[in-house]
Amino acid sequence: MNFLTISFNSLAGTLPVDTVDSLYHRYEGGGMTIDGPFILVRKSVGNQFSLSGHYYVDSVSAASVDVLATASAYTEERTEVSAGVDYLNEKTLMSFKYTNSEENDFTANSAFFSVSQDFFGDLTNFTLGYARGWDDVGQLGKSETEDADRHIYQVGMTQVLTKNALIGVNLETITDEGFLQNPYRQVRFIDPGNTARGYSYQLESYPETRTSTAMAFRGLYYLPYRASIKGEYRYFNDSWGIESHTYDLLYVHPLDDQWIVEGKFRYYSQTQADFYQDLFPFKDSQTHLARDKELSNFSGTTFGAGISYELGQGAITHIDRLKFTLLLDYIQFEYDNFRDVVAGEGLAVGTEPLYEFDAWVTRASITLEY
Amino acid sequence: MKLYLLMTILLSSLFSLSGCADLKPWVKPYERNNLADPIMSLGRHGVAGSYVHHVYQARESARGAEGGAGGGCGCN
Amino acid sequence: MKQVLKFWAISVLLISWAFTTQATPLKGAASDFTLKSNQGKNLRLEDFRGQVVMLNFWASWCGPCRQEMPLMDEIYKKYSDLGFTILAVNVDEDTADADRFLKAVPVSFPVLYDSDSKISELYNVDAMPTTVMIDRDGNKRFLHRGYQSGYEEDYKKQVKQLIRE
Numbered sequence: 001m002n003f004l005t006i007s008f009n010s011l012a013g014t015l016p017v018d019t020v021d022s023l024y025h026r027y028e029g030g031g032m033t034i035d036g037p038f039i040l041v042r043k044s045v046g047n048q049f050s051l052s053g054h055y056y057v058d059s060v061s062a063a064s065v066d067v068l069a070t071a072s073a074y075t076e077e078r079t080e081v082s083a084g085v086d087y088l089n090e091k092t093l094m095s096f097k098y099t100n101s102e103e104n105d106f107t108a109n110s111a112f113f114s115v116s117q118d119f120f121g122d123l124t125n126f127t128l129g130y131a132r133g134w135d136d137v138g139q140l141g142k143s144e145t146e147d148a149d150r151h152i153y154q155v156g157m158t159q160v161l162t163k164n165a166l167i168g169v170n171l172e173t174i175t176d177e178g179f180l181q182n183p184y185r186q187v188r189f190i191d192p193g194n195t196a197r198g199y200s201y202q203l204e205s206y207p208e209t210r211t212s213t214a215m216a217f218r219g220l221y222y223l224p225y226r227a228s229i230k231g232e233y234r235y236f237n238d239s240w241g242i243e244s245h246t247y248d249l250l251y252v253h254p255l256d257d258q259w260i261v262e263g264k265f266r267y268y269s270q271t272q273a274d275f276y277q278d279l280f281p282f283k284d285s286q287t288h289l290a291r292d293k294e295l296s297n298f299s300g301t302t303f304g305a306g307i308s309y310e311l312g313q314g315a316i317t318h319i320d321r322l323k324f325t326l327l328l329d330y331i332q333f334e335y336d337n338f339r340d341v342v343a344g345e346g347l348a349v350g351t352e353p354l355y356e357f358d359a360w361v362t363r364a365s366i367t368l369e370y
Numbered sequence: 371m372k373l374y375l376l377m378t379i380l381l382s383s384l385f386s387l388s389g390c391a392d393l394k395p396w397v398k399p400y401e402r403n404n405l406a407d408p409i410m411s412l413g414r415h416g417v418a419g420s421y422v423h424h425v426y427q428a429r430e431s432a433r434g435a436e437g438g439a440g441g442g443c444g445c446n
Numbered sequence: 447m448k449q450v451l452k453f454w455a456i457s458v459l460l461i462s463w464a465f466t467t468q469a470t471p472l473k474g475a476a477s478d479f480t481l482k483s484n485q486g487k488n489l490r491l492e493d494f495r496g497q498v499v500m501l502n503f504w505a506s507w508c509g510p511c512r513q514e515m516p517l518m519d520e521i522y523k524k525y526s527d528l529g530f531t532i533l534a535v536n537v538d539e540d541t542a543d544a545d546r547f548l549k550a551v552p553v554s555f556p557v558l559y560d561s562d563s564k565i566s567e568l569y570n571v572d573a574m575p576t577t578v579m580i581d582r583d584g585n586k587r588f589l590h591r592g593y594q595s596g597y598e599e600d601y602k603k604q605v606k607q608l609i610r611e
Contacts, residue, residue, distance in 0.1 A: 121395025168412065270431055314550025325418060400571050
């Protein structure tokens, strides 16, 4: 389910820098508001070890289309913490991190290990990562929980092409096993017996395994007047029949030594899971049933802008860098085969308007390097 | 899996490249001025960057292959 | 399971590929050069014959380089009266970046500007930072590639040894 990305951003040869990174994050869209803090602290111990930990909270107040269709608005909180250690030996950086996430009806734990190696005059970096995840899926009102287990395999390589260019390739395979559905979410089927709406609901039913593969390519280029441009493409597919493409473009433009502005564009599109349908013909029509819009045919477009202000070494004693950042993203989701039953109330079954919504994501952070 | 076999082959060929005396690293450690610039970092925004992956993972089916290491100063 | 084993096999291979960055002994005369300095005039390496010279290659964008600068300053202050100097060759393409760092972290030893990397190439600099210890006869004696906390003790030992010769 939801746990923060296992992404690895560091330079082998030196330990990751000591930092206190604090973020206020806010997502507003589709009837949901989710905000909270995200704080990461990192401190090196000696020349070879770096310890880190993070604290993250999602405070959810929601009345999304899924919720409104079958329930009523709710508030919820998810808290995530982690502890990690990095070990540097010459050009090899080994990292281990344990993460725990808690909601009132869902617990996720994961252990992550990676090895990052620089070679060929530090022009090439190769990183391998492996993680195990254990989810405990509960349901309010039930004392028993279901399990879901996960294995994650990551391979990544970056290559310096020129003094001004860098390229990277990443590959990630994830296998999940267990209770992979949401215990509350429901699918709808045509039901002539339901004279009020013409359709009725039943619980969703997902396969007990899922294997997915993602492959991403990225390139970063330094422009001579001091700016950078980054392009990324990711291809994804999984054993549920979903295929997706993600395109990312980022332009970073420093105005002077302290102010930097950036703009970004992202386009995402995916095809549906084999067992997805907005409206099933009758009850229990398939072994597996899903109406989660996340598994439908849809696309999402993001426009983002950001500004940061930085104070370098010398401004404040014992502080190497102090950076203030404000990032704003506007995302528009458009669904090709998920219908808005709330907006389509009163309309004939299956003719409700296709769902679409937009969201604003705000990130305000203060980063300290000491 | 075929993709992992491909990566392993890529890696082994890289190893043989480093052993090959004729091919030397073509960007010297003292030429990494621009690569070491923070605007050329793959993870420039720290936690703000990793948070946004979570925003998308919670709403899209795709997951994985975000992030990367390498580039930068190449010091030590 | 096979996947996992393959991964660990590759990791072990990679780890064994590591090479050391500790001090290595050197031989031969240190190549002469002249560079612009922050002392108002150009400085030539030959002019320092008779003194022990710690030749250090650094850049404002290099973390370990920035870390060792204040420690180098301590060594300079301690031994400069005994016929010792540090020549810190900066390799920033834009010397303004070096000057900005020096304003925040001032040092008492001379800083030379090699913005077109000619001297770095001459000395085959293959790690950042790089320190070359040169004795009173102008011969290269020790090489340090990279900087880790604790290297400054090695610097002191070698400076003391070369001063006594």
